[in-house]
Amino acid sequence: MISSNLFSLVSLVSVALAAADCxxxxxxxPGCTSREALHSRDLFYVGGRYVAGAAGNLTYDQLYVEKLTPATGVKQSKPIVLFHGGGTSGVTWLNTPDNRKGFASHFLDYGYQVYIVDQTSVGRGSAEDLNDYVMRIGSTAEITEKGFTAPELTDAYPQSQQHTQWPGTGVRDDPIFDAFESTFIPLTSNLTVQELSMRSSGCQLLSLIGSSFLISHSIGALHPFLLSNDCPSLVAGNINLEPGNIPFQSYVGNATSSVGRTSARPWGMTNTRVTYDPPISNSSELTYELIGDDTSAKRSCYMQTGTIRKLPAIAKVKYVALTGSASPHITYEHCVIDFLHQAGVAAEWIKLADRDITGNGHFGYLEKNSAQIAGVVHDWILANC
Structure with missing residues (x-):
């Protein structure tokens, strides 16, 4: 009996100590309290196809989807679907690395039906065909520090010195940084195959849940862009938190120097075919040139030349990009907006600093003022329903 009581006392003390340092x-x-919104949770796999193999029929290309329903009931007329960025998975929309309320919870509080996906080949998304989905690293601690959590230390662009919103030091061995870095997982190096599978399963998801607002981060913006091309009537709005990346190029590892720029996205913003007018049969028919002086504060961009081709299907969907004042993206997000305007898409650009939301890096939706960023998104949705 004494031994049992002692064990219970030790357990209570351990829980109390843990609760004091959450x-x-x-x-x-167990003693740490969750700050997430109360909700019910269901999970589904959407899309996919059977492929015959030596062991039998396997399912490829299915999309993992979580359905979160606010405990207080759905009050908004259209759902939202959250698309994560590269190197992370759908968990990035849940609680933050320092255990504040996550982005999904803010929208549950607003009364939205919330859907979270793991893109095909990532996390819980399908990756059966390993020949197609050759994986690469999600991020290193060094890439994360320089590009995401502490860009001010590298000082690769002048706006980096405004970065103030990351919780903690933003460098390795800080408990918040380590919690964040642990969320990075391998992602596919074959974006063409991933785009094709996401186009199919994504439109199937929207056909099941109806017209929805799609919210993406970073390279996750590829997929709502393609769904806007393929099933625009089912996309109520395309909301991009720092869309990745730039027309006809990629900034590898969120680098800002010209050395980090590589050829990518032969269809302008995507690796796979989108509908242009006048029509083209091959991406090689797009002609473009580098425009503008290339400085660390504002990067040059590739823009169309010759016959300027429009994106008529994508132009049917309302588009907005949100950019943090201290992110590397503030130096080149104009490339995305200018390219879309040239292609006939009435893209809106919200610089968060213009809304008195300052100091944000690339992962603003995880930073200390993330609730304010969610508020800007919510207001945009209400204004564009």
Whole structure:
């Protein structure tokens, strides 16, 4: 009996100590309180196809989807679907690395039906065909520090010195940084195959849930862009948190120097075919040239030349990009907006600093003022329903 009582006392003390330090991974302790919105959760796999193999028929290209329903009931007329960026998975929309309320919870509080996907080949998304989905690293601690959590230390572009919103030091061995870095997982190096599977399964998802607002981060913006091309009537709005990346190029590892720029996205913003007018049969028919002086504060961009081709299907969907004042994206997001305007898409650009939301890096939706960013998105949705 004494031994049992002693064990109980030790357990209570351990829980109490853990509760006093619920930082980063420590919040896994039973005594740490969740700040997430109350909701019910269901999961589904959408799309996919059977492929015959030596062991039998396997399912390829299915999309993992979580359905979160606010405990207080759905109050908004259209759902939202959250598309994660490269190197992360759908969990990035849940609680933040320092255990504040996650982005999904803000929208549950607003009364939205929330859907979270793991893109095909990533996380819980299908990756059966390993010949197609050759994986690469999600991020290193060094890439994360320089591009996401502490760009001010590298000082690769002048706006980096405005970065103030990351919780913690933003460098390795800080518990919040380590919790964040642990969320990075391998992603496919074959974006062409991933885009094709996401186009099919994504439109199938929207056909099941109806017209929805699509919210994406970074390279995850590829997929709502393609769905706007393929099933525009089912996309109520395309909302991009720092869309990745730039027309006809990629900034590898979120680099800002010209050395980090590589050829990519032969269809302008995508690796796979989108509908242009006048029509083209091959991406090689698009002609473009580098425009503008290339400085660390504002990068040059590739823009169409000759016959300027429009994106008529994509232009049917309302598009907005949100950019943090201290992110590398503030130096080149204009390339995305200018390219879309040239292609006939009435793209809106919200610089968060213009809304008195300052100091944000590339992962603003995880930073200290993430609730304010969610508020800007919510207001945009209400204004564009």
């Amino acid at each position: 930082i980063g991974i420590n919040a896994i302790a």
